[in-house]
Amino acid sequence: MSLRLYIRPIALAESPQAEGGAVRLAGGMAWASRFALIVRDGVRVVSRKVVSDVGAALADLPADLRDEGEAQWAALRKVHAPLILPLKDGGKRVIRMDSPQIMGILNITPDSFSDAGRFMDKPEVAHEHAAMMLEAGAAIIDVGGESTRPGAAAVWEGDEIKRVVPAVERLAAMGAAISLDTRRLAVMEAGLSAGAHIVNDVSALRHDPRATDFVARSGAPVCLMHAPGDEHDLHSAGDYGDVVLDVFDWLRERRDAAIAAGIAQECILLDPGIGFGKSLADNLALMNALPLYHGLGCPLLVGASRKRMIGALSAEAPAHKRLGGSVALALRMMDAGVQIIRVHDVPETVQAMHVWRGMRDAALTDFSQILD
DSSP states (O other): OOEEEEEEEEEEESSTTTSTTOEESTTSSOEEEEEEEEEEETTEEEEEEEESOHHHHHHTSOHHHHHHHHHHHHHHTOOOOOEEEEOTTSOEEEEOSSSOEEEEEEEOOSOOTTTTTSSTTOHHHHHHHHHHHHHHTOSEEEEESSOOSTTOOOOOHHHHHHHHHHHHHHHHHTTOOEEEEOOOHHHHHHHHHHTOOEEEETTTTOSOTHHHHHHHHHTOOEEEEOOSSBTTBTTOOOOOSSHHHHHHHHHHHHHHHHHHTTOOGGGEEEEOOTTSSOOHHHHHHHHHTGGGGGGGSSOBEEEOTTOHHHHHTTTTOOGGGOHHHHHHHHHHHHHTTOSEEEESOHHHHHHHHHHHHHHHHHHHHHHHHHHO
């Protein structure tokens, strides 16, 4: 197998002044001053070198690795254009990618691991909850009609459509930016027709091969999430040589397949799939390595809200008592430059984000004040 190169930011800073020569990651509010250049052959890492001057380090590599390295280095510094989402009334929603955006979760399911049945067959309750999330500062509402927790039963697409379309229509009437959490083509078609803007597919467009062509024709942004299993069990087959690098390779392949099918790269979001076919150690490794995935050249969408890893680290706290852990993980995502953070607890996460943003803004001026 040919050698592969990875550029992992390993020294993050809150401002470019905090570290000499710090590089802005993905056009956001995270900077890095040192990087690990990792080379592996198959699943075996053959070298790992920590550098500050990536350009000079790449010049010393063989041509094939240098080309890949230069592509990743450019991607790490890429400034992402905002998502521009058309509204039913002819207006538009602009979702900026230069600072964290909060995506609120609206599960219309009877068996979600976190809020099972809370909004099922209760359109007014679902509407009120969505309105609360928008008022609290959610930039996007992610509507789902099928639980993807381990062991959850599959849902017939007709039932999924009945669950999500009314919610999408109500949200569209409110002028919300709407993401559709589905892996089924018929649901994508119905949801986008009803006013949804983004396809959030936990199967990364593998569940139904026809979905790739549909998304390409629609021009809608799509999130491709890593899950190791197949359509029968997305959580199976989680066998990794190095989970961080294996997920990177997998997402790169899905990105490239989507581009080859006609989906514009600027319409692709990537998600490492926290909790999907991964152990606690795997999830922690991915959370610590999030800056690496900016090297794929697409905005990142990450969800770890109320997930099992929090319970495993906090005396088996049940899902509804995982707020503190959820906010801690969201803050880690902000530090890593993740563009879209998917959460259940919108008001608390937005408040944490505002405080985080205030500290980042202050950090940009601290050093200039000292010099004055």
